[in-house]
Amino acid sequence: MRRLRRLPRLRGLTWLVWRQNRLAFWIGIGAALAVAAYAIVRHQEMTTAIAEGHLDACRGTTVPAGDCSHKLNSFGQTYQFPMRRPLQAMLALPLVFGVFLGGPQLAQELESGTYRTVCTQSVTQLRWFAAKLLVPVVLTTLISGTIAAAMTWWWRPAGSLLGGWFPWWQWYPYDGIGPVVVGLSVLSLLIGVTAGLILRRTVLAMGATVVVSAAAMYVLESVRGHLLPTALATVQHPTGTAAPSNAWVLSEGAADATGRRVPDLPSCYTADDYTKCLVQHGSTGRWAEFHPSSQLWPLQWAETGLCALLAAALAGLCVWWIRHRPA
Amino acid sequence: MTDPAERPALEAVGLGRRYRRGWALRDCSFRLPAGRICALVGPNGAGKTTLLSLAAGLLEPSTGTVRLGGHPARSAEARQHTAFLSQEKALYPRFRVSDTLRIGRELNPTWHQETAERIVAAGNIPMDARVGTLSGGQRTRVAFALALGKRPRLLLLDEPMADLDPLVRRQMMDLLMSEAAQHGSTVVMSSHLVSELEGACDFLVLIDNGTVRLAGDVAELIGAHRTVSAPDAQAARLAKLPGQVTVETRSTGGRTTALIRPRGPLPADHTPALPSLEELLLAHLRTADAPPLITSTARAGTHREVTV
Structure with a gap:
């Protein structure tokens, strides 16, 4: 408790939204720290193995024969294989934010009528909406950012060593590393919030979030190659x-x-x-x-920017909806 | 009009709200002087909740305006001094009672923690109990504590007693009346039960089919009406007494009773009596085409006049 007391005390709507979501936030923070700890260990193991096996000399090898081929193959078996499933699972991370944090965020309030209790205190509906949006966005950015950084740290030694044998542009690792994880998570969160505002039913909003977020990710995956000139x-x-x-x-x-x-x-x-x-x-x-x-990070940032743009457009849609169709 | 106490606690002018299904409230104009306990009466679906939601700033009017203590309903001033208790009294079930009161403390500059705590304590509700585990009456008490802890100038209550047993209903009513009296708050309470409000309220707004049918001081409204009765054989005479407005005529047990608004001296043979509040309301609800009556104290945008 003493550690908590040193944190700045949350006030007003920020406190309320934190209090409402604190279980989800603590689970997210805990999971992010666990992934980070695990990634640090795996990264350490890998760099040790690369140094001990003098694998640096093999970097960039493309000939599928010889000593290097054998060494890289065995390195891949030990270190790259166990990384694949977690990297593939990262594709689901944005959906988790959208479905469990975004979908119920407004839908639950609208469904149960609790928004009437909050919006008749001395705060306006728009300020309430801003808090309901910004606190989860900040937490989503922090949590998904920590996880993305951890996965990137884990992937990096293998990715740079194996090169074309573990291509960076395939959906894994691409969707599981870097800023695009944060971009997709925030976008999915906004899709969930918007669905909840419009549908006003928690379960319906969660279902719609899965469908719309998955579709958005499919579309982004197909356009990502064209975001920057080739x-x-x-x-x-x-x-x-x-x-x-x-x-x-x-x-x-x-x-x-x-x-x-x-x-x-x-x-x-x-x-x-x-x-x-x-x-x-x-x-x-x-x-x-x-x-x-070398285009990995520029492409990732471009896609993240596109996600942020779409998320901002959805936030704008929500504001318009609240102004013109107040509940 | 500069002193806040002089401004009407609630004033609607041409207020209307339209949903996709049609008008829920139409051309509603009345004023409620400060310090009154007002009953907002009407059948289910009459537009009571819409009117209260407009006043609470939860809805935006399609037409007209509603001002609270002189401030537009959705202004910061109006929000700060108005408390609203919705029909479902929705609170967060996983919050503790203390967290629920903290919502009031965090979101209202006028919050008075002792008032809220006293109301909760009077119901023997532990502060660390989760709201979801409380009984209906206890939950209502917490909702009242949240509303009254704000020390509002205007308290809007939508069917506050609907789901309470008679004992808790009495407790809540007493609590409400004493808090309102102590701080000079104005209270608007909606209900479709007349008996629930009789005796507690000194002001009345009857709303039916989205329009205001009656508005004014209860005594003034009753005083503006008379019941007269005659044997059925003379019923035709009652229906059109010269110079009077007949609200309704009803025949029971061989006699016809009429509720009228006297406009002049009544014929001596009719022994007119004052109606009860319930008679007055039921007569107006049964007769959709009776002309509305807004007394001078309740007329929007006008100063006090003597005529009724």
Whole structure:
């Protein structure tokens, strides 16, 4: 209790919203700290293993043979495999915030009528709404941010060592690390709050939050590659890829000697010498549009910004709804 | 009009509220002087809750205005000095009683903790009990403590006694009356039960089908009406007494009784009597086309006149 007394005392609506959600907040804070502790341990183990196995020399290796291949493979078995399920589970984290914190936040008050008790104290409906929104948003940012930072810390040594063997742009780890976790969580929270305000039924709002948040995440996943301009590369060898190792290739194809894009030549698949056939038909090069691995964080921030924009739009919709259709 | 005590505690002018289904309240105009205990009476669905919600600032009017102590209903001033107890008296079930009172303390600058604690203690409710574990009467008491702890100038109560047993109902009424008297608060209490309010209220607003039918001082309203009765054979005469407004005529047991608003001297053979509050209300509720009566004390936007 002495530790608590040193915290600034919560006042007014902030206190009320904290008090209403404190169980959820403490569970979230506890879970975030547990994940952080676990990630620190796993990160430590991994860096130790990398140092002891002199794996640094193998960084960036792409040839699937030799000593490095064997070493990286066994490193992956021990350290990357156990990381996959948690990273996949991170996809559900935004939904947890949306369904359990966002959905009931207003719906429960509207359903039970308790908003009438609060909104007839000396506070306006809009100030009440602001508190009901901001306190959970701050807590969601803190909790999801801590978890995202922990997962990033855990993923980082494996991701940078394994490179293209553990591509950064796949839905895991991408959805489980970095600022996008926070962005998706806040967006899902706002979807839940909005659903609760409009539907006014707790269970209905929670269900709608799952559906709408999942749809939003699907759409964001499909547009995320186009949020930033791609890099274009053309090389003059008829097979292989024009993109560097561990790049997120969005599209690629054949090119001629001037670098112009030419259609693939399916007839060459049956030729005795595939490469020679391609060259004979003028398909001497390859082109690729891609995001290099250095684009991971810029892409993540762009998507996070988009999430924040959508969340702000939903908050605006809520304010409009409260002003024009007061309960 | 500068002294707050002189301003009407509640004044509605052309107040209306429309839902998707239609008008819940239409062209409602009346004023309630400060310090009165007002009964807001009407059948279920008459618009009582809508009127109270508009006054409490929970709803925005579709037409007209409602002012509390001279301030618009949704202004900070009005909010600070008005307490509202909704029909369901919704409190957070997982909060302790002390947390519930803290809501009042955190959200109201005029909060008076001792008042609230005294009301809770008088019901022998432990402060650390969770609201969800309390009985209906105890929960109502906590809700009253939350409303009265604000020390409101205007207290709006929507069917406050509806789900209480007669004993608790009496306790709550006494509590309410003593708190209101002590602080000079104005009280508006809605009900569809007339008996519940008789004796406690000195002001009345009857609302039916979204319009105000009667408004004014109870004694004044009763004084403006007479019941006259005659054998059924002479019923036709009662229906149109010269120069009087007949609200309703009813025939029971061979005699016809009429409720009228005298506009001049009555014929000597009718022995007019003052109606009871209940008779007055029921007669108006049964006769939808009786003209509304707003007494001078209750007329919005006017100063006191002598005529009724």
